[in-house]
Amino acid sequence: MTMDLFAADDASSLPDETLAPGAMVLRGFALPYQDALWADLQRVTAEAPMRHMITPGGFTMSVAMTNCGLLGWLSDETGYRYDRVDPDSGKAWPAMPASFASLATRAAEKAGFPGFTPDACLVNRYTPGARLSLHQDRNERDKRAPIVSVSLGLPAVFLFGGTKRTDKTIRVPLQHADVAVWGGPSRLNYHGVLALKEATPHHLIGGVRVNLTFRKAA
Ligand code: MD6
Ligand code: FE
Secondary structure (H helix, E strand, O other): OOOOOOOHHHOOOOOEEEEEEOOOOOOOHHHHHHHHHHHHHHHHHOOOOOOOOOOOOOOOOOOOOEEEEEEEEEEOOOOEEEEOEEOOOOOOOOOHHHHHHHHHHHHHHHHOOOOOOEEEEEEEEOOOOOEEEEOOOOOOOOOOOEEEEEEEEOOOOEEEEOOOOOOOOEEEEEOOOOEEEEHHHHOOOOOOEEEOOOOEEOOOHHHHHHHEEEEEOO
């Protein structure tokens, strides 16, 4: 049943789904957190503004990014890595807000990964046309911990494949407040995001998709 705590257009029309062993989408899981997440995100981006990083191949990423937590994910001409320092400010990344961490821990637990304590949150902002090509998340030291990925704002199509780049991919529509979790046997599965389509702005987030990706990087 639709709870009237949430705008009617935020209620997910899709069921929870297992994508592969260890990989799940929890529909609307972030709805009870959305106002806290959005307010806390404003504080994070005030301290560490979104920026377009450069790929190791020399291209500017279409997705704008920033980080919070002990470690931040970085890409530049030398490669991908985690660092405690934001290279744009020379300071530590903003602390991970409690709203972010508790959502990530509870989503992981629901997906079968109890005790997830993320030390890194990568924030991605997609404007229409922005995309993320198929990749593995493998810069994290502790591969026992899952990845928890929270979608906010405009809908997107998530691609989820197998452990080889050439494995078949499935297309998973992700809507506002859906949370994807992948770990265990799916931890190193290839994934990506198709180019974001223009759509009516979301009432809270606006005309963009924001994705929070939680990891245990250290
Ligand atoms: C997403 N993002 O935006 C998924 N992975 O739904 C990612 O998978 C991702 O944005 C590694 C580095 C940056 C990312
Ligand atoms: Fe990724």
